[in-house]
Amino acid sequence: MKKNYLQHINNPDDLKNLNVDQLKDLAQELREFIIDVVSVKKGHLGSSLGVIELTIALHYVFDTPRDLLVWDVGHQAYPHKILTGRRELFHTNRQLNGISGFPSRKESKYDAFGVGHASTSISAALGMAIASRLSGDDNKQHIAVIGDASIAGGMAFEGLNHAGVAKSNILIVLNDNEMGIDPNVGALKQYLTSVKSDQKMQKNIFEALNFSYNGPIDGHDLPTLIKTLKDLKQQKGPKFLHVITKKGKGLKQAEQNQVTYHAPGKFDKQTGDLLEFEDLSEPPKFQDVFGKTLVELAKKNEKIIGITAAMPTGTSIKYMLEEIPDRAFDVGIAEQHAVTMAAGLATEGYIPFCAIYSTFLQRAYDQIIHDIALQNLPVIFCLDRAGLVGDDGPTHHGVFDMAFLRLIPNMVISAPMNEIELRNIMFTAQEQLSHPIAIRYPRGKGFYKDWQKPFSIIEIGKGRMIRDGKDMAVLSIGTIGETVCTVLDDLKSNSIAHFDMRFVKPLDKKLLNYISGKFAKILIIEEGVLQGGFGSAILEYYQEQGLTQLKIKRLGIPDEFIEQGSVSELLALLGLDFKGIKKEIKDFLND
Ligand SMILES: Cc1ncc(C[n+]2csc(CCOP(=O)(O)OP(=O)(O)O)c2C)c(N)n1
Ligand SMILES: CC(=O)[C@@H](O)[C@H](O)COP(=O)(O)O
Numbered sequence: 146m147k148k149n150y151l152q153h154i155n156n157p158d159d160l161k162n163l164n165v166d167q168l169k170d171l172a173q174e175l176r177e178f179i180i181d182v183v184s185v186k187k188g189h190l191g192s193s194l195g196v197i198e199l200t201i202a203l204h205y206v207f208d209t210p211r212d213l214l215v216w217d218v219g220h221q222a223y224p225h226k227i228l229t230g231r232r233e234l235f236h237t238n239r240q241l242n243g244i245s246g247f248p249s250r251k252e253s254k255y256d257a258f259g260v261g262h263a264s265t266s267i268s269a270a271l272g273m274a275i276a277s278r279l280s281g282d283d284n285k286q287h288i289a290v291i292g293d294a295s296i297a298g299g300m301a302f303e304g305l306n307h308a309g310v311a312k313s314n315i316l317i318v319l320n321d322n323e324m325g326i327d328p329n330v331g332a333l334k335q336y337l338t339s340v341k342s343d344q345k346m347q348k349n350i351f352e353a354l355n356f357s358y359n360g361p362i363d364g365h366d367l368p369t370l371i372k373t374l375k376d377l378k379q380q381k382g383p384k385f386l387h388v389i390t391k392k393g394k395g396l397k398q399a400e401q402n403q404v405t406y407h408a409p410g411k412f413d414k415q416t417g418d419l420l421e422f423e424d425l426s427e428p429p430k431f432q433d434v435f436g437k438t439l440v441e442l443a444k445k446n447e448k449i450i451g452i453t454a455a456m457p458t459g460t461s462i463k464y465m466l467e468e469i470p471d472r473a474f475d476v477g478i479a480e481q482h483a484v485t486m487a488a489g490l491a492t493e494g495y496i497p498f499c500a501i502y503s504t505f506l507q508r509a510y511d512q513i514i515h516d517i518a519l520q521n522l523p524v525i526f527c528l529d530r531a532g533l534v535g536d537d538g539p540t541h542h543g544v545f546d547m548a549f550l551r552l553i554p555n556m557v558i559s560a561p562m563n564e565i566e567l568r569n570i571m572f573t574a575q576e577q578l579s580h581p582i583a584i585r586y587p588r589g590k591g592f593y594k595d596w597q598k599p600f601s602i603i604e605i606g607k608g609r610m611i612r613d614g615k616d617m618a619v620l621s622i623g624t625i626g627e628t629v630c631t632v633l634d635d636l637k638s639n640s641i642a643h644f645d646m647r648f649v650k651p652l653d654k655k656l657l658n659y660i661s662g663k664f665a666k667i668l669i670i671e672e673g674v675l676q677g678g679f680g681s682a683i684l685e686y687y688q689e690q691g692l693t694q695l696k697i698k699r700l701g702i703p704d705e706f707i708e709q710g711s712v713s714e715l716l717a718l719l720g721l722d723f724k725g726i727k728k729e730i731k732d733f734l735n736d
């Protein structure tokens with residue numbers, strides 16, 4: 146008879162009523178439940194399937210939420226969410242008004258720390274451990290669960306270095322599956338492999354850093370996990386547990402094709418077969434236009450280098466890694482290193498295309514200012530996932546870049562309106578640039594099937610008029626300009642002009658002067674934060690010109706963190722979709 150333990154687990158205390166054999170059955174149920182829901186609702190699959198036994202064991206042995214459990218990145222926390230009171234909400238995972246795809250402090254007391262970006266867990270858990278020690282609570286455990294790719298991030302190393310001497314109760318669980326989203330890279334990965342194969346190593350790196358090292362153990366073996374964690378629970382000070390797991394465990398396709406099944410979209414839960422395919426009759430993704438254009442350019446220009454920080458598939462740098470492996474680098478989850486390495490390459494006359502998701506570039510802010518801009522090094526930043534990204538939510542939306550880059554001297558900031566413009570600005574940047582440049586483009590599908598047109602130069606700092614008008618000007622930056630075009634086509638009004646400004650910096654002052662001379666009303670639209678972004682730049686310019694009589698309205702992302710939802714839902718909520726923009730344009734025109 147099929148048992149059903151899972152439906153009785155409403156919090157980790159309920160686990161404690163089960164024996165180890167029952168926990169094994171529970172693991173199977175949990176696996177089926179996650180596969181059931183994610184196959185329909187989508188989300189991160191492989192990493193969660195890999196930590197089911199580990200999650201059960203952690204909640205079984207430790208006294209969460211009193212013992213504090215921090216998940217690194219948090220994309221693997223589905224079993225944790227389900228066991229900590231969110232089973233019945235799990236079908237809303239990553240959806241508008243649903244539960245977050247990542248641990249979130251506001252969602253549950255079991256989510257000790259909000260995550261989404263990698264390599265934070267050790268620092269956060271150490272902070273908690275020090276706080277407990279200072280408060281005289283010496284019996285509490287503070288646990289960071291971190292993957293083998295995330296532990297290579299700089300911050301994780303900084304945390305390890307401190308934790309080894311901080312005299313606090315911290316347990317670092319390394320979940321080693323030899324994978325990031327793509328296969329893990331780097332010397333540390335090679336080292337971890339050698340630790341696994343030579344368990345008699347005299348003293349490993351973690352012991353050398355003052356941790357009591359335990360493992361490696363099989364992360365799918367519940368009895369061993371429970372016994373080991375029980376022993377560790379009794380120990381004070383810094384502890385390290387090396388756990389070996391398989392990403393995608395329990396679903397054949399997910400085990401075999403770990404990159405695709407990191408977040409596979411909809412799939413058949415029985416067979417594991419994918420149900421969503423790229424529609425080849427549709428325009429390609431921006432990422433593919435970027436990746437293929439980069440190869441095209443790099444074949445002609447041998448100075449071009451491609452760089453990704455652990456996102457070769459996501460950014461499509463994979464095409465260059467496949468075709469020109471000598472000049473393409475995956476540096477792992479190391480955005481800061483990627484940026485300064487690009488700076489070094491640029492000093493020697495190379496032309497680095499550094500492709501980093503907008504949200505992850507936040508990690509490398511000082512490197513952009515100190516290592517790149519201050520020395521005016523012509524590094525080409527390709528800011529993927531700029532704008533709203535959808536289901537990943539506030540940790541991942543790429544909405545700050547225009548604002549945080551704009552204040553840096555020497556930076557050129559461009560936002561192509563479509564993929565043809567993207568190709569041309571990539572071409573321009575490698576041909577003739579003497580400054581660092583950021584090129585921002587969104588996640589997903591472009592607009593044109595015939596994007597592979599001959600290259601043409603885009604004049605840096607020059608915008609363009611898309612349509613002329615009499616009474617009002619709409620100024621857009623980036624792909625939202627395509628929505629403006631559709632709205633204006635629909636309105637069929639000859640009153641409204643549209644300008645694709647192309648650059649946030651330098652601003653096209655000549656064009657702005659023309660616009661202010663001709664139009665009394667100016668509507669500025671951007672898919673980025675209103676505070677300090679593109680619209681702010683224009684406001685500042687007109688204010689400096691003393692043009693206070695202009696009627697200016699701005700549309701963009703308000704001063705709040707935007708939750709998760711599909712991109713179209715979020716754009717609609719923010720009034721940045723076709724309907725919202727049309728209404729604003731009409732209202733402003735008639736105002
Ligand atoms: C700073 C940062 N860079 C990149 C990412 C994108 N990212 C999310 S998960 C992941 C791989 C994580 O690998 P690992 O830590 O080994 O966990 P696994 O998925 O193997 O369980 C990456 C690169 C991120 N979340 N944060
Ligand atoms: C957890 C994480 O940071 C990544 O898996 C991210 O969700 C990838 O986003 P894309 O799906 O846009 O590549």
Ligand SMILES: [Mg+2]
Nearest residue numbers: 292293294324
């Ligand atoms: Mg991993």
